[in-house]
Amino acid sequence: MAVRLQDVAEHAGVSMKTVSNVVRNYAHVSPQMRERVQRAIDELGYRPNIMGRRLATGRTGLLALAFADVTLPYFAELARVVADEAERRGYRVLLEQTEGTIEGERAVVSAGESGLVDGMIFQPSVMNSAELAQSRTDIPLVVLGENAAPLTVDRIMIDNVEAARIATQHLLSQGRTRIAFAGHEASGPSRTSLLRIAGYQQALEDAGHTADPQLLIASSAVSAGSAVQAVGAAIDAGLRFDGLVCRDDLAAIGALRALQERDFRVPEDVAVTGWDNTPMTAVTYPSITSIAPDMRALATRAVDMLLDRVSGFDGMGRHELAPFSLVVRESAPTMS
Amino acid sequence: MAVRLQDVAEHAGVSMKTVSNVVRNYAHVSPQMRERVQRAIDELGYRPNIMGRRLATGRTGLLALAFADVTLPYFAELARVVADEAERRGYRVLLEQTEGTIEGERAVVSAGESGLVDGMIFQPSVMNSAELAQSRTDIPLVVLGENAAPLTVDRIMIDNVEAARIATQHLLSQGRTRIAFAGHEASGPSRTSLLRIAGYQQALEDAGHTADPQLLIASSAVSAGSAVQAVGAAIDAGLRFDGLVCRDDLAAIGALRALQERDFRVPEDVAVTGWDNTPMTAVTYPSITSIAPDMRALATRAVDMLLDRVSGFDGMGRHELAPFSLVVRESAPTMS
DNA sequence: ATGAAAGCGCTAACAC
DNA sequence: GTGTTAGCGCTTTCAT
Numbered sequence: 001m002a003v004r005l006q007d008v009a010e011h012a013g014v015s016m017k018t019v020s021n022v023v024r025n026y027a028h029v030s031p032q033m034r035e036r037v038q039r040a041i042d043e044l045g046y047r048p049n050i051m052g053r054r055l056a057t058g059r060t061g062l063l064a065l066a067f068a069d070v071t072l073p074y075f076a077e078l079a080r081v082v083a084d085e086a087e088r089r090g091y092r093v094l095l096e097q098t099e100g101t102i103e104g105e106r107a108v109v110s111a112g113e114s115g116l117v118d119g120m121i122f123q124p125s126v127m128n129s130a131e132l133a134q135s136r137t138d139i140p141l142v143v144l145g146e147n148a149a150p151l152t153v154d155r156i157m158i159d160n161v162e163a164a165r166i167a168t169q170h171l172l173s174q175g176r177t178r179i180a181f182a183g184h185e186a187s188g189p190s191r192t193s194l195l196r197i198a199g200y201q202q203a204l205e206d207a208g209h210t211a212d213p214q215l216l217i218a219s220s221a222v223s224a225g226s227a228v229q230a231v232g233a234a235i236d237a238g239l240r241f242d243g244l245v246c247r248d249d250l251a252a253i254g255a256l257r258a259l260q261e262r263d264f265r266v267p268e269d270v271a272v273t274g275w276d277n278t279p280m281t282a283v284t285y286p287s288i289t290s291i292a293p294d295m296r297a298l299a300t301r302a303v304d305m306l307l308d309r310v311s312g313f314d315g316m317g318r319h320e321l322a323p324f325s326l327v328v329r330e331s332a333p334t335m336s
Numbered sequence: 337m338a339v340r341l342q343d344v345a346e347h348a349g350v351s352m353k354t355v356s357n358v359v360r361n362y363a364h365v366s367p368q369m370r371e372r373v374q375r376a377i378d379e380l381g382y383r384p385n386i387m388g389r390r391l392a393t394g395r396t397g398l399l400a401l402a403f404a405d406v407t408l409p410y411f412a413e414l415a416r417v418v419a420d421e422a423e424r425r426g427y428r429v430l431l432e433q434t435e436g437t438i439e440g441e442r443a444v445v446s447a448g449e450s451g452l453v454d455g456m457i458f459q460p461s462v463m464n465s466a467e468l469a470q471s472r473t474d475i476p477l478v479v480l481g482e483n484a485a486p487l488t489v490d491r492i493m494i495d496n497v498e499a500a501r502i503a504t505q506h507l508l509s510q511g512r513t514r515i516a517f518a519g520h521e522a523s524g525p526s527r528t529s530l531l532r533i534a535g536y537q538q539a540l541e542d543a544g545h546t547a548d549p550q551l552l553i554a555s556s557a558v559s560a561g562s563a564v565q566a567v568g569a570a571i572d573a574g575l576r577f578d579g580l581v582c583r584d585d586l587a588a589i590g591a592l593r594a595l596q597e598r599d600f601r602v603p604e605d606v607a608v609t610g611w612d613n614t615p616m617t618a619v620t621y622p623s624i625t626s627i628a629p630d631m632r633a634l635a636t637r638a639v640d641m642l643l644d645r646v647s648g649f650d651g652m653g654r655h656e657l658a659p660f661s662l663v664v665r666e667s668a669p670t671m672s
Numbered sequence: 673a674t675g676a677a678a679g680c681g682c683t684a685a686c687a688c
Numbered sequence: 689g690t691g692t693t694a695g696c697g698c699t700t701t702c703a704t
Binding site for chain 1: 405
Binding site for chain 3: 387
C-alpha cells in the first residue's frame with residue numbers, strides 16, 4: 001500500500017514526530033535531521049495522507065461552493081475566481097449544484113454528513129433567509145447575491161438597485177425615451193429581479209418619466225432561449241421601445257436575437273444593456289454593454305470572510321457590497 | 337463540539353457498533369433497536385463525520401475533475417454532467433483547473449498529498465502521454481479527449497476525424513465549394529485541432545477537392561475573441577470562402593462576428609459550423625450548426641470506468657468512443 | 673531538538 | 689443481533 005509517516009520514520013531511523021515536523025516545515029528541526037528525513041521521504045515517495053491529517057487537526061482544506069448551475073456563464077465565472085482565490089489560500093473547492101430548486105438548495109445546506117468541508121460559499125436562488133438561518137449551523141457560511149441572507153451570516157453582493165439605475169440612466173443619457181426591462185421571471189420574480197427593476201424604475205422617475213408596467217417583459221426562465229421567446233412575443237404583440245435593460249447577459253443575448261430576427265437594428269433602433277459582463281458579451285454582434293460586477297473583489301472578500309470564521313471569528317454577520325462598473329459596448333454605446 | 341458516534345451510543349445505551357450499523361443502514365438490525373438508535377440520533381442531531389469514516393474505510397467519496405478552465409462553455413457543460421453522474425453514484429466532485437498550462441497540469445496530476453480523492457477525470461490540454469503515464473499512479477485516472485492518453489489508462493473521446501468529416505461533408509452537400517477551417521492554435525496546433533483538420537481534409541478529398549493550406553485560419557488562442565481577429569484578418573487579406581468549419585463553438589461565434597462586421601451574410605454567403613453544441617449556439621443569430629458530443633454518455637462512461645478501477649478493476653486501459661451527432665441550425669442549414 | 677503515546681471519529685474483525 | 693477492540697494516518701501534548 002501507500003507509504004505512511006511511520007514507514008518514513010523507520011526508514012530514517014527517527015520518530016514519527018520528527019518526520020511530521022519536517023513535512024509541515026516546522027521551524028525547530030536541525031538541518032542535518034531535516035535533510036536525513038527529506039531523503040527518506042524522497043526515497044520512499046511519501047505523500048502525506050490528507051484525511052489522516054484532517055482527522056487529527058479538524059481542518060479539511062476544502063470549501064464548498066454552491067449555486068444553481070455551472071453552465072450559466074455567471075456561475076462559471078464565479079467558480080473560476082473562487083477556486084482561484086481559495087487555492088492561493090491553500091484551499092480546494094468542492095462544487096455543489098442546486099439546479100436552482102428548493103430541494104437542491106436544501107440538500108446542499110442540510111448535509112447529511114459533517115466534516116467534509118471547512119466552510120461554504122452559497123448563492124441561493126430560492127431559499128428564504130429564515131430557512132437558511134436554520135441550516136448548516138455546523139460550518140461557517142458566506143452568502144452571495146441578494147436572495148436570502150440571515151443577519152447572522154456574512155453576505156456579499158453588488159448594489160443591484162444602483163447598478164440597474166446606472167444602466168438605465170446610460171440609455172436615457174443617450175436619448176432613449178421608451179425603455180423596457182426584460183428577463184425577470186414570469187412567475188414570482190426573484191429578489192434579484194425585483195431589485196434590478198426597482199433601480200430601472202428609479203432611473204426613469206429621476207428623469208421625469210413614469211415607469212410603464214407594460215414595458216416589463218417577463219421571461220419563463222433565466223435563459224437566453226426564453227428571452228428570445230419573451231422579447232419576440234412582446235414585439236409581435238405590438239410593444240415598441242428604443243431601449244432595453246436586461247436582467248442579465250443571457251436575456252440580452254436572447255433579446256438581441258429576437259430583435260435581429262425582426263429586423264430591428266441594435267443599437268440604432270433599440271439600445272440594449274446586459275448584466276454580469278460574461279465573456280460572451282464581448283464577441284456577440286453587436287457586442288453588449290453590460291453591468292460588470294468586480295468578480296475578483298467579490299470572490300476575495302467571500303473567501304476571506306469565510307476563512308475568518310473558519311479561524312474562529314464569531315461576530316455578527318457582515319453584509320458587504322462589491323464594486324461594479326458599466327462596461328460600454330456596441331449594443332448601447334456612448335455617443336458624442 | 338460536534339456530536340460523535342460514541343455520544344449517540346451512550347445516549348441510546350448501546351454500543352458504537354450498533355449505532356454505526358444503523359447509520360449505514362446495515363441490514364441485520366432489529367427494528368426496535370433501529371428505532372431507539374434513530375431517536376438518539378435525531379435528539380442529538382448527530383451527523384457522521386466523513387473524514388473519520390474515510391480514514392477507516394479508505395474511501396473518500398470524492399472524485400477530482402481536472403481541465404483547463406470552467407469558464408469555457410464546453411468545460412462548464414462537462415463539469416455539470418460529470419458532477420451529476422458522480423452524485424448519483426454517491427460521489428462528490430472536486431474542481432481542478434489547469435489554465436491549460438503544463439505547470440497547471442503537472443500540479444494537478446502530481447498532487448503533493450494523497451488520500452483526498454478516490455480517482456480523477458482529467459482532460460489534458462498540453463501534457464503528453466509519456467509524462468501522464470508516470471503521474472498520479474496512486475489513484476485511478478480516466479482521460480478525456482484526444483490529447484494525451486497512455487495505453488495503461490482509460491480514455492474516452494469522440495471520433496474527431498469522423499465528426500470533422502461529417503461537418504465538412506454537410507457543407508459540401510449544401511453546395512459549398514470553397515471551405516475553410518478556423519480556430520486551431522497558431523503556434524503548435526493541439527492534437528484535437530490536428531484530428532479535426534484531418535477529418536476536414538478527408539471530406540474535401542473524398543469529394544474530389546484538394547485541401548488548400550491557405551484556407552486554414554489559425555487563431556492565437558482558443559477563444560471567441562481571437563477567432564474574431566483571425567477570421568477578420570484573413571478576410572481583410574483577401575481570403576474568400578463560402579463554407580467555414582470551426583474548431584469549436586467559440587471560434588464559430590467569433591467567425592460569425594467577423595463575417596457580420598464585414599457584411600457577409602451567414603449562411604447565404606458563408607455557411608458556418610461549430611463544435612461542442614454549447615448552449616449559446618442555439619441563441620446566436622443565426623444559430624449555429626454544431627457537432628454535438630453526447631455529453632451524458634461521455635460522463636457516464638468516464639465515471640463508470642473510474643469507479644470500476646476504484647473498486648479494484650485492474651485491466652489494460654480501455655479506450656472508448658462516445659457518440660456524437662451534427663445538430664443542424666441556421667448557420668449551415670440543410671436546404672431542400 | 674527529538675521521542676513516546678494518546679487520540680481525532682469511524683469501521684470492521686472477531687467474539688458473544 | 690449486538691458488544692469489544694484494534695486500527696486507519698496523522699498531529700500533538702508531554703517528557704526528555
